[in-house]
Amino acid sequence: MALTRRGFVRTAGIGAAGAVAGAWIGARGRENSLWSIVEPSLQAVEPGVIVLASNENPLGPGTKVLAAVLAAFGEGGRSPGRYSGNSRDLIAAIARQQGVKPENIVLGCGSTQILRSATHLFTARDKPLVGTIPTYEECAGYAELMGHPVRAVALDASFKIDLDKFADASKGAGLVFYCNPNNPTATYVGARATRDFLAKVTRESPGTTILVDEAYFEYVTDPDHDTHIRLAVENPRIIVARTFSKAYGMAGLRMGYAVGHPETIKKMADWDGGSGTGSLNVLAMHAGLAAIEQDAAFVAAERARNKEVRDFTMKWFADRGMMPADSQANFMFVNLGRPVRPFRDACRARGVLVARDFPPFEGSHCRISFGTMEEMQKAVAVFAEVLAKKPAAAA
Amino acid sequence: MIDEAYHEYVTDPSYRSAVPLALDTPNVLVARTFSKAFGMAGMRVGYGIGRAETMKALAKLKMPYNVSVFGVAAAMAALKDTAHMETERARNTAVRDFTVKALEEMGCKSAASQGNFIFTDVGRPAKDFRDACAKQGVIVGRDFPPFEKTHVRISIGTMDEMRKAVAVFRSVTRPGTTSLDGRRQEESWR
Numbered sequence: 001m002a003l004t005r006r007g008f009v010r011t012a013g014i015g016a017a018g019a020v021a022g023a024w025i026g027a028r029g030r031e032n033s034l035w036s037i038v039e040p041s042l043q044a045v046e047p048g049v050i051v052l053a054s055n056e057n058p059l060g061p062g063t064k065v066l067a068a069v070l071a072a073f074g075e076g077g078r079s080p081g082r083y084s085g086n087s088r089d090l091i092a093a094i095a096r097q098q099g100v101k102p103e104n105i106v107l108g109c110g111s112t113q114i115l116r117s118a119t120h121l122f123t124a125r126d127k128p129l130v131g132t133i134p135t136y137e138e139c140a141g142y143a144e145l146m147g148h149p150v151r152a153v154a155l156d157a158s159f160k161i162d163l164d165k166f167a168d169a170s171k172g173a174g175l176v177f178y179c180n181p182n183n184p185t186a187t188y189v190g191a192r193a194t195r196d197f198l199a200k201v202t203r204e205s206p207g208t209t210i211l212v213d214e215a216y217f218e219y220v221t222d223p224d225h226d227t228h229i230r231l232a233v234e235n236p237r238i239i240v241a242r243t244f245s246k247a248y249g250m251a252g253l254r255m256g257y258a259v260g261h262p263e264t265i266k267k268m269a270d271w272d273g274g275s276g277t278g279s280l281n282v283l284a285m286h287a288g289l290a291a292i293e294q295d296a297a298f299v300a301a302e303r304a305r306n307k308e309v310r311d312f313t314m315k316w317f318a319d320r321g322m323m324p325a326d327s328q329a330n331f332m333f334v335n336l337g338r339p340v341r342p343f344r345d346a347c348r349a350r351g352v353l354v355a356r357d358f359p360p361f362e363g364s365h366c367r368i369s370f371g372t373m374e375e376m377q378k379a380v381a382v383f384a385e386v387l388a389k390k391p392a393a394a395a
Numbered sequence: 396m397i398d399e400a401y402h403e404y405v406t407d408p409s410y411r412s413a414v415p416l417a418l419d420t421p422n423v424l425v426a427r428t429f430s431k432a433f434g435m436a437g438m439r440v441g442y443g444i445g446r447a448e449t450m451k452a453l454a455k456l457k458m459p460y461n462v463s464v465f466g467v468a469a470a471m472a473a474l475k476d477t478a479h480m481e482t483e484r485a486r487n488t489a490v491r492d493f494t495v496k497a498l499e500e501m502g503c504k505s506a507a508s509q510g511n512f513i514f515t516d517v518g519r520p521a522k523d524f525r526d527a528c529a530k531q532g533v534i535v536g537r538d539f540p541p542f543e544k545t546h547v548r549i550s551i552g553t554m555d556e557m558r559k560a561v562a563v564f565r566s567v568t569r570p571g572t573t574s575l576d577g578r579r580q581e582e583s584w585r
Contacts, residue, residue, distance in 0.1 A: 080469070083436035109439075109461050116458055138459070145455065252464035281463045282437035 045353060050379055052369040053355045055183065055216070055331045057249030059305075059372065061291060062298055065250065068290030069283050080282055090285050093292045094257060103262040104233045106269045109279035111215055111243040111256030115139050117268045118175055118239055118258070122209040123148040127174025132161055134184055134358045136213065139177040148174070159185040159325035159333060163197050171205045179213040181220060181329040184358045184367040188328035190224035198228065202237050209264070211239045216329040218247035218299045221307050229259045236261040239268075244284075246330065247302050248291045253284035306330045309370045316380045320387070331369040333358075338391035340366045346386040352379045396443075397425050401510040403432035403480055406488050410509070417445040424449050429466075431511065432483055433473045438466040487511045490551045497561040498549075501568045512536070512550040517568060521547045527567040533560045 045051060060066075073079055091102045098105075108114040115138040123129045129143035133152040140150045153169045156162040161182065170176045178197070181188040189197070194212070201210055212228045232238040239260040245251035258268060272278070291298075310332070314324045317334050324334035336343055340362050344354050355367035370376060397413040417425045424445035430436035440462055443453055473479075491513065495505050498515050505515040517524045521543045525535050536548030549564075551557065 078434075080437035080465075081434040083430060083439075109458065112458055112460060251460075254460065254463045279439060279458075279461060281439045281466060283465055284463060 048351060049348075050352045050371055050375045052331075052371055052375070052379060053353045053367075054251065055246060055329070055369045056251045057247055057302055057330070058370075058375065059249060059302070061244075061249040061287065062294060064294040064298075065248075065287050065290045068286045069253075072283050072286035082282070084282050084285070087280065087285055090288045090292075093289050094259075097292050098227075098229050098259060100229060100233050100259060101262075104259050104265060106258050106260075106265045106272065107280055108256045108258065108272070110245055110251075110254045111213065111241045111258075112138055113272065113279060114239075114241045114256055114258040114268070115177070115211065115213070116142050117271050118209065118211045118241075119143050119148075120146070121267055121271055122211075123174035125149070127172070127207075129175050129177065130166070130170050130173040131177040132166065132179070132182060134182075134361065135177060135179045136183040136215075139175065139211070143175075155182075155185065155187070158187070160187045161189050163189065163193060167197060167200050167204065170201045170208055170210075173205065173208045176201060176208060176210040177213065178210055179215070181216040181327075183215070183329070184331070184355065185325045185333040186216075186327035186329040186331050186367075187325050187333075188220055188222055188225075190222060191226035191228075192224060194228060195231065198231055198235075198238055202235060206237070209237045209239065211241060213241045215241065215243045215246055217242065219303055219306055219330045220328045221303065222328055232260045234261065236264045239264055244288055244291055247299055247306075249302075250284070250287055250291065253287050254279075254281065255284040255288045305372075306370055309373050309376050312373065313368070313370060313376050313380065316383075322387075331355075331367055333361075333365050333367050335364050336366050336387070337364060339363050342391060343386055346389075347379075347382055350382045350385065352382045397423065399425050400428045400431055402427060404484060404487055404511045405509045406484065407509055414444050417449075419446075421446050421449055424453070429470050429473060432480060432487075433470070434483075435466070435469055435473065438463065438469055440466040440470045486554075487551055490554050490557050493554065494549070494551060494557050494561065497557075498564065501565055503564075503568065512548055514539070514542075514546055514548050516545050517547050518545060520544050524567055528560075528563055531563045531566070533563045 087107050088102070091105050091107065094105050095102045106114070106117075108117070115136075119129060119139045119142045123143050123146070125148060128149040128151045129139055130151045130153065131140050132155050134155075140152070143150050151169050151173065153162065153166050159182075161178075161180070166176075166178075178194070180194060198210060198212075201208055212232070214227060217227060227240065228238065229240050232240045239258050241256065241258050243256035244253065245256065258265065260268075310327055310330070314327060314332055314334075317324055317332075322334055322336055324332040327333075340354075340357055343366060344356075347354055355369065358365065358367060368379075371379065397417070399412060399414075402412060413423065413425050417423045424443050426441065426443055428441040429438065430441065443450060445453075491508055491511070495508065495513055495515075498505055498513070503515045503517050505513040508514070521536075521538050524547050525537075528535055536550065539546065539548055549560075552560065
């Protein structure tokens with residue numbers, strides 16, 4: 001089968017169930033494309049636009065996952081018709097992959113559900129959520145929605161987590177959201193420093209739970225890199241969140257999970273409705289299983305591919321005096337020295353979509369996801385054109 | 396909140412959806428699902444209908460990105476295929492009528508069903524009935540307290556499935572018989 005560079009499989013016939021676009025599973029820019037049909041406030045992206053706005057594997061999930069999804073439709077496409085809370089196979093596969101037990105894992109509708117459950121369970125009116133600013137906003141947004149206080153800790157001058165300040169602010173917190181690599185800055189704290197931080201917070205603030213979001217774990221190339229899953233399974237106050245939406249290229253399918261101590265996992269699963277699977281679609285369960293059971297070379301290849309594109313793109317900006325924060329992920333946070341919005345609009349008009357504003361840095365820093373090398377070569381030509389024009393003075 | 400999960404299966408001519416009411420009334424909303432008549436339970440798509448301000452309040456709490464791209468695409472295609480829904484409703488009505496009648500002949504009276512399932516008085520604990528059916532390869536609904544001592548919820552399958560299921564129900568409602576005995580008895584009645 002001829003695989004295109006971009007979409008790897010455009011469409012595949014699956015009889016009664018109709019045609020499925022492989023690119024859908026990756027659902028690149030899903031926040032901006034298919035969703036516009038049901039949520040018009042989101043901008044639609046027409047075909048051909050280079051989407052560098054949502055930190056997803058630009059190649060999608062790979063042919064083995066696509067094959068598993070097609071097979072999951074079953075005879076006459078009937079399988080998706082039946083609800084299944086049977087997530088045992090996927091949980092068992094994740095447990096094997098991570099070297100933990102099934103009772104250490106709860107699945108979620110993307111890691112979003114994991115982040116929400118943890119926020120719901122561990123924050124309260126007198127137990128704040130603590131996070132860096134900026135970071136991925138799901139936990140803070142949900143805490144605010146529930147009327148629970150949020151404590152924001154500024155990053156240091158290099159956009160890395162200021163561990164001492166963060167640990168101090170964590171005292172008395174309900175939940176600490178520790179996103180590493182951090183979104184939107186892509187900066188990374190090494191495994192040793194993170195372990196020290198976790199030990200310090202659990203020692204100094206024993207009532208505090210720490211959620212370590214490892215959404216971009218697979219993209220890290222720093223040698224001081226390790227998962228904190230082993231600490232989480234031992235300590236009821238540490239949870240690790242993972243997702244299939246980023247390096248595994250399955251954002252459109254919605255599958256993520258938490259790893260932790262059985263007591264903590266049970267709390268989260270109970271809150272999510274017993275099995276914890278009411279929100280999970282059956283296609284995602286099959287896809288997740290295939291993603292894990294495929295050759296580990298898939299993730300290694302994706303990490304290497306991304307690093308090459310990351311090095312190219314970061315150098316392009318650095319060579320022109322625009323310094324990106326040190327990225328260990330599949331995106332970067334770069335200082336354009338001008339407001340992001342006019343830059344984004346001008347790029348968008350030329351077929352390149354970069355990310356939304358990330359206050360309080362909307363006056364200078366843009367988050368740009370890494371596409372394929374071919375896409376980034378086209379994108380930097382667009383950036384050059386847009387940046388050649390002087391920004392509006394009133395910025 | 397008016398749950399119209401089984402809206403598409405209703406055949407009573409006096410039935411009216413509450414959607415117009417919900418669109419007029421801020422404290423009324425209607426819930427619908429693609430999990431039942433649309434046959435998409437594995438895809439996890441449902442929705443609420445009501446006044447914009449009511450929906451806005453709900454949307455605030457909605458988890459972001461909680462529907463898969465397949466779910467959205469399938470739901471959109473499903474809504475367009477109105478002919479299929481007519482066929483599905485007619486199919487269900489025929490199988491429902493068949494099943495209700497067969498159970499009645501066994502002495503099991505069902506509440507008048509407008510859905511794709513029936514709540515029927517088997518005159519014994521649901522668990523006993525359920526376990527006996529399961530042994531013969533037919534799965535019926537869980538307990539529904541406070542009626543777990545008498546009533547069973549039976550979803551309507553295909554006509555082919557319900558013909559087989561009815562034979563199992565018959566064997567189960569006659570104590571001391573097995574499916575094979577049930578068949579023998581059935582033959583002996585003819």
